[in-house]
Amino acid sequence: MKRAADAGYERALYTYAMTRKLYSDDEEYFARFTREAVGTIGWLVRMDDVPWVPVVNEEFLTKKFMFMSTDRPLFYNCPCAPTLNVDWDLWHIEFAKTDDMCNRCFWIKEVGLFLRDFSCATTFSPFDSWQ
Structure with missing residues (x-):
């Protein structure tokens, strides 16, 4: 039970x-x-099949696009990854190039993968519509 609680805490963190x-x-x-x-x-x-509600959140999408337009070019232009070019997708990078990546590129990659698969749900439809 403790292992499951720790896993839940790590995912939340x-x-x-x-x-x-x-x-x-x-x-x-x-x-x-x-x-x-x-x-x-x-x-x-x-x-994980998390219970995120697919609600369009303008602030989240704005932050996502801002991150992708400012930090993603840093990732592709970093000297730690001379073989990368913009045509590579994050899926390939996730499985092929992680050990020799600098710390900044590693975290840009992780946040990019997170943004690719994460759906933000901060607003819920009115309770009346649930019935």
Whole structure:
């Protein structure tokens, strides 16, 4: 039971760290994870069938597009990845190039993968429409 609680806590902390980075540009919580843990937890969070409601959230989408337009070019232009070009997709990078990546590129990749698979639900439809 403790293992399940710890796994739930790690997933919640991972999701919180990603949203803090996205909304506040705060990377404080990233220091609590090792690369191996981030790879495992991130994969579980992205592959888990979580109960996110697919509601369009304009602020989330704005932050997502802003991150992709400002940080993603840094990832592709970094000297740690001389073989990368913009045609590579994140799925291939997730499975092929993680060990020799610099710390900045590693976190840009993780946040990019998180944004690719995450649906934000901060608003819910009125209760009357549930019936």
